[in-house]
Amino acid sequence: EYPAPPGKMAAPRGWRLAWQGHCRLLHTERSAAPPPPLYPPVVASHTAKSKSAKRRRLEYFYQQVHEAPSIAEKLRLYGRLQRLKYVVYPQTFSLNADRWYQSFTKTVFVPGLPPAGAQPAGPGAPDLSELRSLACDALLQEHFYQRKRERPFLYREQQHVPGPFLTQLVSSLSAALGSSNPLLATSCLDLKPQVNFYWERGETVVCRGYRTGRIDPVRFQIDDEPLIQIRVPKQLPEFVPLDYSVPGEVPVINHKPDKLPLFKRQYDNKIFIGSKVADPCSYGHTQFHLIPDKLKRERLLKANLADQIEVTYRANGIASLFAWTAAQAMYQGFWCEADVTRPFVSQAVISDGKYFAFFCYQLNTLALTVKADQNNPRKNICWGTESKPLYEAVEGNNVKGFNDEILLQLVQFLLNRPEQL
């Protein structure tokens, strides 16, 4: 026979009775408050190579960021640790980059523009013919009237004519519409500002180096430089409610971002909207991007990549606007563990000088890390149009085939303002 298992079976009878009696004594005495603990709480180690220690260190880090006294200090603590991260370029030659960028930023792309809210009739409706003449003036000035002495060298054609045309167009239109839109009158127009954002999404196993085998979040950084940017002191109204369920899915890609191709670098984790935290114009209105020479329409058509033309516009819109809106949200004190309580909204116009595409972005969630994304049904939404030409051709000193719809859409973008104003 097998020996009897060790346990309470062999306890002597008297001892058992006394133990039961002792329990009964404890249960009958119900004091009002429990006595203060004699020993400090038993928590996991801080420095051990264990999951509980890692969790404890993460909790301590989150607590530090939550308790930071100012926004600048919060941003400094958030991006304090430098590690290898993927550098996401909004203007990229990679194929099908818009689907990858949607998965990195948890964005749903909706073709078309958002449902137009009723704009309050401002003081004096804008005169379209006046604005059209402004646009044609800017166009003819760059294409015909101004004698540009140097011929553009390799890959500098976009900076030569379309760049100055866009700058002139936007500055003159925003100045002309300042009377109709009081928000534009108090706005700030930046030329070639820096927009940076750093975030973590998903998890991976470190494959090389002294940290091999450890589970690490996948880190991304966007360093963008839009051509022109309009920043305003008041936030734009939301297009749809915060918890609106969008008819669309965020594409899920099960491959590593290296396959896009996307490359890693380690440097400063910068979060910047175009101005520092203390600036009063800390909300974004509209960005204007210029497609670079290497991604021009003619080059893509010559390389037999005609279907990638719209993809470049979309990828640029999604990445740039996500970086800008998310950086605005971080400037207000939100971050991945403290999700946004109101949606952040921005607009963008992406053009290569002739073709214009319009994008609207609503940031509903900043919680993209694995831990914060577990029960997060919210998704960010990006609306975008196809690229359409503003004009057919510029022959001599007149513009052929000027498209009024594009100008109207541009004007509506610039006139966008919150209901109170």
Place this chain on the structure above:
Amino acid sequence: GAECSRALRPPERQGARAPPPPAASRPGRLSCSGPRSPQRPGLTLGAAAGGRGTLRAGARDGAMASGKVLYPLYQLGNPQLRIFRTNFFMTLVRPGVPQPEDTVQFRISMQMTRVDVKNYLEKIYNVPVSVVRTRIQYGANNKRNHKNQKVKKPDYKVAYVQLGQGQTFQFPNLFPEKEEAPEPGSVEDIQKQFMENERQKQTADPRRGGVTDWFGL
């Protein structure tokens, strides 16, 4: 091709390595000294690029061990290169790490470029190619043979080709597992049944719970 180069070279003599072919009558060429072994590529040809055109020597191909394979480098003013039957080949390989659906992985000759790969696939096989990326894989030099000499694994170039027009490719399973059910009544079936019975007899009684049969009273 290979036949042309063999015709120009003087016939090989037994027991002695063939002297190198006479230097071409182009000015500015260095004269090569001494017999050259087939493994050493004709580096002098490529290095003396003084004249009207340089030739890339690619003698590291395992298949072309006997001759130098020359790839005419295009320079402005030269006639456009037209290759009808290529000297260089590509091998479709199964990717070591999972690749996206539109990406195909090849091992190509070290002298090929991504433009060569694109033209090769488009012109010869009519495969629409969007983008090609290449890299060179270094073969390690750590293993040692029985004489304690270092043995180098050869380097090779890998090309990742992204297909166009929305096409996808999945490397096929070349050795699928075949479940052969032997027909009932045949010799194999009876043999298999007999072997299974024998195997069952060898296994211990499951009621003993894994305890060996020599352990007991």
